[in-house]
Amino acid sequence: xxxxxxxxxxxxxxxxxxxxxxxxxxxMPPLEDIAERAGVGIGTxxxxxxxxxxLMIGISAHTLRQVVAAAQAAWDEEPDAWSALxxxxxxxxxxxxxxxSSTVDPELHTRxxxxxxxxxxxxxxxxxxxRMVEGAQADGVMREDVGPGDIGMLISVHVHQAADIxxxxxxxxxGRLAGLMLDGLRARPGTPLPGxxxxxxxxxxxxxxx
Amino acid sequence: xxxxxxxxxxxxxxxxxxxxxxxxxxxMPPLEDIAERAGVGIGTxxxxxxxxxxLMIGISAHTLRQVVAAAQAAWDEEPDAWSALxxxxxxxxxxxxxxxSSTVDPELHTRxxxxxxxxxxxxxxxxxxxRMVEGAQADGVMREDVGPGDIGMLISVHVHQAADIxxxxxxxxxGRLAGLMLDGLRARPGTPLPGxxxxxxxxxxxxxxx
DNA sequence: GATTAAACGGAGGAAATTCCTCCGCATGGC
DNA sequence: GCCATGCGGAGGAATTTCCTCCGTTTAATC
Numbered sequence: 001x002x003x004x005x006x007x008x009x010x011x012x013x014x015x016x017x018x019x020x021x022x023x024x025x026x027x028m029p030p031l032e033d034i035a036e037r038a039g040v041g042i043g044t045x046x047x048x049x050x051x052x053x054x055l056m057i058g059i060s061a062h063t064l065r066q067v068v069a070a071a072q073a074a075w076d077e078e079p080d081a082w083s084a085l086x087x088x089x090x091x092x093x094x095x096x097x098x099x100x101s102s103t104v105d106p107e108l109h110t111r112x113x114x115x116x117x118x119x120x121x122x123x124x125x126x127x128x129x130x131r132m133v134e135g136a137q138a139d140g141v142m143r144e145d146v147g148p149g150d151i152g153m154l155i156s157v158h159v160h161q162a163a164d165i166x167x168x169x170x171x172x173x174x175g176r177l178a179g180l181m182l183d184g185l186r187a188r189p190g191t192p193l194p195g196x197x198x199x200x201x202x203x204x205x206x207x208x209x210x
Numbered sequence: 211x212x213x214x215x216x217x218x219x220x221x222x223x224x225x226x227x228x229x230x231x232x233x234x235x236x237x238m239p240p241l242e243d244i245a246e247r248a249g250v251g252i253g254t255x256x257x258x259x260x261x262x263x264x265l266m267i268g269i270s271a272h273t274l275r276q277v278v279a280a281a282q283a284a285w286d287e288e289p290d291a292w293s294a295l296x297x298x299x300x301x302x303x304x305x306x307x308x309x310x311s312s313t314v315d316p317e318l319h320t321r322x323x324x325x326x327x328x329x330x331x332x333x334x335x336x337x338x339x340x341r342m343v344e345g346a347q348a349d350g351v352m353r354e355d356v357g358p359g360d361i362g363m364l365i366s367v368h369v370h371q372a373a374d375i376x377x378x379x380x381x382x383x384x385g386r387l388a389g390l391m392l393d394g395l396r397a398r399p400g401t402p403l404p405g406x407x408x409x410x411x412x413x414x415x416x417x418x419x420x
Numbered sequence: 421g422a423t424t425a426a427a428c429g430g431a432g433g434a435a436a437t438t439c440c441t442c443c444g445c446a447t448g449g450c
Numbered sequence: 451g452c453c454a455t456g457c458g459g460a461g462g463a464a465t466t467t468c469c470t471c472c473g474t475t476t477a478a479t480c
Contacts, residue, residue: 004426004477026236026370030467041429046469146390153375153383154390160236160370165363172405173363179403180356180364184394193389195382214448214455240438251458256440 011048013038015062018055023096026160031055053108057115060100064121067097071128081135082142086182088132089155093178098155143187149198154181221258223248225272228265233306236370241265263318267325270310274331277307281338291345292352296392298342299365303388308365353397359408364391 003011017038021029031052035045049055070091071084078084092098112118129148136142158177165173184190213221227248231239241262245255259265280301281294288294302308322328339358346352368387375383394400 006477007427010428031469032467035429042469043429043471044427047427143393146386150386150390153387157367157371157387161367169408173408175404176356176360176408177363177367179401180360180391180394182394183353183398183400184390184392186400188393188398188400190393190396190398191389194385198379198382198386216448217456220456241440242438245458252440253442253458254456257456 007048010038010040010044011058012062013040014045014048014055015058018059019063019066019100022059022100023159053111056108057112057118060112061115061117061121063097063100064118064125066095067092068121068124068128070095070097071125071132075128075132081132081139085132085136085142085151088129089151089182090175090178092155093158093174093181096159096161098152098159100159137187141187142185143190145193145197146185147197147199151185153198217258220248220250220254221268222272223250224255224258224265225268228269229273229276229310232269232310233369263321266318267322267328270322271325271327271331273307273310274328274335276305277302278331278334278338280305280307281335281342285338285342291342291349295342295346295352295361295395298339299361299392300385300388302365303368303384303391306369306371308362308369310369347397351397352395353400355403355407356395357407357409361395363408 014034018029018034021034021037031045032042035042038045045055049058071088074084074088074091078087113122126148129151133142133146133148133151137144158174158181161174161177224244228239228244231244231247241255242252245252248255255265259268281298284294284298284301288297323332336358339361343352343356343358343361347354368384368391371384371387
């Protein structure tokens with residue numbers, strides 16, 4: 001069953017609005033707010049996503065697709081693995097992309113992760129990230145005691161940045177944070193990390209949902 | 211006017227419950243939840259904090275006092291500035307201490323920062339942090355292009371960690387994140403950060419409130 | 421450009437959440 | 451032992467959030 005063009009457009013607007021609101025405010029925003037942000041009637045939201053769960057799955061998949069697109073672009077266009085990773089991380093922090101999950105019913109969370117589309121896109125994401133990490137480590141420019149999962153965690157931590165940074169600083173902060181973070185990842189004698197490197201499958205690298 | 215001992219105790223329980231809930235769930239939790247978490251009746255909460263704003267100010271000050279205590283202990287007990295900073299950062303990340311502010315009415319936010327007690331404790335906090343940063347830089351072990359404000363931002367970013375980390379990893383994650391972060395701060399040829407170092411007074415190093 | 425199935429918006433009542441007062445009982449301080 | 455201060459929490463008010471429904475609009479097709 002194929003959506004009419006306007007329906008398709010509104011669907012995307014809703015998913016993006018949902019993602020944006022979750023990032024900005026944390027928690028699950030009221031559905032009315034999502035509709036308003038999307039510039040769409042509340043009825044439209046309910047027509048497209050009769051069940052709350054469907055909306056959440058949609059937002060997860062949508063977010064993951066954005067992350068994968070950024071990773072793919074970085075991988076394709078940068079000359080080496082470290083540059084790709086670095087560009088990817090910077091972009092994620094800048095756009096506040098990354099894992100959304102936080103305060104969800106764990107049971108629902110599991111159902112979201114089991115969704116075929118989410119699971120599929122998530123796989124692509126993990127693969128790309130793993131390739132970058134392995135490449136950068138093989139090139140000797142990245143510390144050996146981290147795994148793709150660590151990068152995922154690092155990025156996800158930046159998604160919910162405090163929103164009250166004074167305006168004149170807001171532009172600079174993400175870049176500085178990303179820079180510090182990347183320097184921490186470089187292969188240089190530093191303090192060994194506790195525990196074992198976190199692999200991609202251990203955890204939720206990106207896009208789990210509310 | 212001095213509080214009776216039980217009233218005093220309950221007041222502290224409420225502030226701590228509020229802090230904990232904000233950290234765990236983000237946003238402003240229902241007052242009923244705060245009271246319950248504190249193991250106290252809702253009436254007690256309203257008696258002690260008739261205005262919402264007073265509660266927020268109280269939580270801010272309470273949180274800041276914890277942060278200052280951690281900083282002070284680190285400064286007093288560690289042999290050098292870098293060790294102190296390092297211990298302080300690790301402890302903040304571990305306990306998820308740091309700036310709470312995020313989605314507050316900016317106007318209220320300003321009123322909170324203007325509160326004498328908040329302002330006072332915040333000053334102590336900035337001083338201690340500045341001393342650590344300057345000391346570590348003077349010792350040549352910390353990169354020169356960061357300021358106390360950068361540390362504040364770094365810490366605050368870790369306050370709202372995703373809550374859905376698999377249990378077997380949850381213990382390791384904060385330590386690894388803090389380790390990466392600290393290695394990023396070390397004085398070693400890395401990538402220069404964009405923009406200028408953020409000073410303590412530029413921003414909100416810790417303890418703004420919901 | 422006429423037809424029509426699909427989609428739209430948003431008013432408004434139901435349901436759920438959150439707020440906050442009030443008062444009979446408990447207890448710390450003297 | 452006295453009593454001012456503090457306590458708990460039931461329950462009604464206020465607010466927020468949910469979600470259905472239907473008259474109107476629009477994309478697709480011929």
